[in-house]
Amino acid sequence: MKKFVNAPKDFVPEMLKGLALANPDTLKYVPEYNLIMRTDAPNPDKVSVMQGSGSGHEPAHVMIVGKGMLDAACPGDVFSAPPMDYVLETSKLLASPKGVLHIVNNYTGDRMGFDMGREMAEADGVTIKTLIVDDDVAVSDSTYTVGRRGVAGNFFVIKAVGAASEAGAELDELVRIGEKVNSVxxxxxxxxxxxxxxxxxxxxxxxxxxxxxxxxxxxxxxxxxxxxxxxxxxxxxxxxxxxxxxxxxxxxxxxxxxxxxxxxxxxxxxxxxxxxxxxxxxxxxxxxxxxxxxxxxxxxxxxxxxxxxxxxxxxxxxxxxxxxxxxxxxx
Amino acid sequence: MKKFVNAPKDFVPEMLKGLALANPDTLKYVPEYNLIMRTDAPNPDKVSVMQGSGSGHEPAHVMIVGKGMLDAACPGDVFSAPPMDYVLETSKLLASPKGVLHIVNNYTGDRMGFDMGREMAEADGVTIKTLIVDDDVAVSDSTYTVGRRGVAGNFFVIKAVGAASEAGAELDELVRIGEKVNSVxxxxxxxxxxxxxxxxxxxxxxxxxxxxxxxxxxxxxxxxxxxxxxxxxxxxxxxxxxxxxxxxxxxxxxxxxxxxxxxxxxxxxxxxxxxxxxxxxxxxxxxxxxxxxxxxxxxxxxxxxxxxxxxxxxxxxxxxxxxxxxxxxxx
Structure with a gap:
């Protein structure tokens, strides 16, 4: 195949390792949970914002972790939803007194992983709210989706919510902003x-x-x-x-x-x-x-x-x- | 062909038009000479820095016109050197009392277009110096080149020279800096x-x-x-x-x-x-x-x-x- 790849199973971890090596001051790679997070997260003065999805959509989402955007991203393998335990562990690593916001593109697999990861993290005392992105007008249901799919519009939801979280907005306010951006x-x-x-x-x-x-x-x-x-x-x-x-x-x-x-x-x-x-x-x-x-x-x-x-x-x-x-x- | 293209002859002009529409405050498209320039160029307090080459290498060079980089780029058609009259007209549009710097990747066609455009512009009173970029180690001569080819390393020459020009460096100083960066x-x-x-x-x-x-x-x-x-x-x-x-x-x-x-x-x-x-x-x-x-x-x-x-x-x-x-x- 015409790609830069070694063993296919190492594709995502090797990409994440390269990403962290290129950004040593700002990004940290946690191989146990396949996650990229800001080196300065969690910040107790802000809500932590995270997204996970299948890999293969880069820069979404691991390459848009940083100040004013995501605090962390927990990707699954290529085109596979992140496992619930990655969602759980990422949520726990990001736990801030102000809470954690999950942003999820509307795919059944992603929603399932995030629902279950959220339940487990809440049981561990993490405060979480969830934003669903479903901007794709092409079809009303799809192969892996009930309802509309979440696609490139998630960038705008993350950008708006990330900026507001950096300015100190509370969790409910971030949900309001994210739902508003998604709705337009x-x-x-x-x-x-x-x-x-x-x-x-x-x-x-x-x-x-x-x-x-x-x-x-x-x-x-x-x-x-x-x-x-x-x-x-x-x-x-x-x-x-x-x-x-x-x-x-x-x-x-x-x-x-x-x-x-x-x-x-x-x-x-x-x-x-x-x-x-x-x-x-x-x-x-x-x-x-x-x-x-x-x-x-x-x-x-x-x-x-x-x-x-x-x-x-x-x-x-x-x-x-x-x-x-x-x-x-x-x- | 699997491309976003209308009539192939319009490919470059349509790209340049889109680029200017997306950046109305900072970039100007001059269709007569197929060029993209900063809206605030020429600035009499700085040397103007320009590059031309064939199109098809984007973002080089039309998408790296801006503050701290190029003042203008005059592209040719896809993989074709810019014609000498585009080099001439771009040089005249950029004429600053401090002079104009031409940055040229080492291809025979590009050097010819720039040599002749420079001669004509100098005859019109524009002060010009030229920097050649030849960073490719793969081969010593090539299909379209005597000596080494200029490739991605031209980004660093432009970045360094662009920053120095913004800080007010004189034309000779920019040549020194550009040759130094190219040499390493x-x-x-x-x-x-x-x-x-x-x-x-x-x-x-x-x-x-x-x-x-x-x-x-x-x-x-x-x-x-x-x-x-x-x-x-x-x-x-x-x-x-x-x-x-x-x-x-x-x-x-x-x-x-x-x-x-x-x-x-x-x-x-x-x-x-x-x-x-x-x-x-x-x-x-x-x-x-x-x-x-x-x-x-x-x-x-x-x-x-x-x-x-x-x-x-x-x-x-x-x-x-x-x-x-x-x-x-x-x-």
Whole structure:
């Protein structure tokens, strides 16, 4: 397989070790529980914020641990939910007098691991609340999900909640903020190619040389339909239309626009896509107040992209603009 | 082809338009000369710093225009040097009383375009000096190059020179700094896959399903040899060995270590590779003082990576650590 990998079972631990070695002052790798946490967590003056999910979506979530974002992330193996004992142990390591917030993308496996881990941690005296992210408009239920899937929009929930937690907000206030951001955030993605999990060594699903999948999930779950390849404008127009009409976003709205790459698409193409989406929104009288172009929530090496919108108000804008420090950077 | 593209001839202009739309306060797109420049350039109190090269290497160079980096970038079409008149017009637009610095990767086409553009701009009264970047240790001459190729190490030259220019350094001083950084910077890369230029619509070169190319150039130029796929550790050990022994970097050295993705490799794999390279250096008594993991200089959608080392001293460390603001970011 065309990947940097040694033994597939070591893929996630070796990635996490590299991440910690590259960020010795800010990140700590705890191999027993497969977790990455801030070296300065827990901080008794703030709620601890954590997320776990399958690996393979990097930078989500292990590479967005840091000041103003997550206090820790406990990933499972590639495309596998984190085990309940990792959720338990991470929650205990993060226990702060102000409590712990779990952010969970809406997949049945993730919810189960987090529900059970939370119960056990509460029995150990940790105060916990949970935020569910379900921003994907493509389908109403899915292969691994009851209800909508959580995808790239989780970045905005984490960013807003992380900023508020850094400013000292209480646990209930973080739940209010996170639910509010999730409620105004919508995403739809599409795949140009499949992706190759290290342990499988071959593509996760088949997609013909002249085909694409509109509305794909971040684990390759089926979307709305499979069809012939189209040009960039056609694809971006369809994704934008699906997202805009879902909330709906309306003339006069001020939004954050994210073009998220799925892992195998270069940033040149993402900026090309951004330009089209921006113009489509302008044509509908929707103003882009904040722009995000790059990889936020990926599917290993899948070529493809998603479009996310967030309806901004003063509170959300200020939380998104607050400083944050994470491993993923160019400098 | 599995790309976000409309008419291939519009690929670069559409990318540049998207880049400017996403960064309206800081970047300006000048379609007549295919250039991206800072909205606040030229600044009469600083030397203007510019680079041009073929497109397809993003974020290099159009996405690293900004405070503390480049004042402008004039790209050519995909894998084509910028035409001399773009170099001329960009130089004139950037004309500052303190002069203009051209940074050029060592490819024959780029050097020709810049030499002729410089001559014409000097005839128009612009003061110009040129810095050549040639950090690639893989081969001594190459398909499009006399001497060594300039690859991902150009990031460090730009970062250092950009920081010094922001602090008011004179043109000769920037040349001294840039030549110094280039002289202690070495890179070698490898390809797991070919890449697909939009205008060609098919892979630029053939690489078998079980093959890789060690020492590949960023336009797919042949490297040292083609061989059977190997595991990540074997690949990274070979790249690191080739880079370390070239300068050479020695026990007691403090270095910046960059793992640069070539466009199609996800960041999970890059951090795995980083961990191995970091350990290999530690085993040689070389300390990593600064870490860079991500995409800096790509080859469209090529899967692969390069390893770069920079030998640090106090001056270089301080220039690399200085603040900079460019489009490529997660926030």
């Amino acid at each position: 955030t919508r995403t739809m993605g599409m795949a140009l190619t499949s992706c190759t999990p290290p342990a499988k060594g071959s593509p996760l699903f088949d997609l013909g040389a002249d085909e694409m999948e509109i509305g794909v999930g971040i684990h390759g779950e089926p979307g709305r339909r499979r069809e012939k390849l189209a040009d960039a404008n056609t694809i971006i127009d369809e994704l934008t239309e699906a997202v805009v009409t879902d909330l709906p976003y309306e003339r006069g709205d001020n939004v954050a626009l994210m073009i998220n790459g799925l892992g195998g698409t270069p940033i040149s193409e993402l900026y090309l896509a951004y330009g089209r989406a921006h113009e489509q929104l302008a044509g509908r009288g929707i103003t882009v107040g904040r722009s995000y172009v790059g990889e936020y929530c990926t599917s290993l090496d899948m070529a493809g992209a998603s479009v996310t919108l967030v309806r901004l108000d003063d509170e959300i804008t200020s939380l998104l603009a607050a400083p944050a420090e994470v491993a993923v950077r160019i400098f | 910077t070495r890179t070698m890369g490898m390809a797991l896959t070919s890449c697909t230029p939009p205008a060609k619509g098919s892979p630029l070169f053939d690489l078998g399903a079980d093959e890789m190319e060690i020492g590949v150039g960023i336009h797919g130029e042949p490297g040292r040899r083609r061989e059977k796929l190997a595991d990540a550790n074997t690949i990274i050990d070979e790249l690191t060995e080739a880079v370390v022994t070239d300068l050479p970097y020695e026990r007691g050295d403090n270095v910046a270590l960059m793992i640069n993705g070539l466009g199609g490799t996800p960041i999970s794999e890059l951090y795995l590779a980083y961990g191995r390279a970091h350990e290999q250096l530690a085993g040689r008594g070389i300390t990593v003082g600064r870490s860079y993991v991500g995409e800096y200089c790509t080859s469209l959608d090529m899967a692969g990576a390069s390893v770069t080392l920079v030998r640090l001293d106090d001056e270089i460390t301080s220039l690399l650590a200085a603040p900079a603001e460019v489009a490529v970011r997660i926030f």
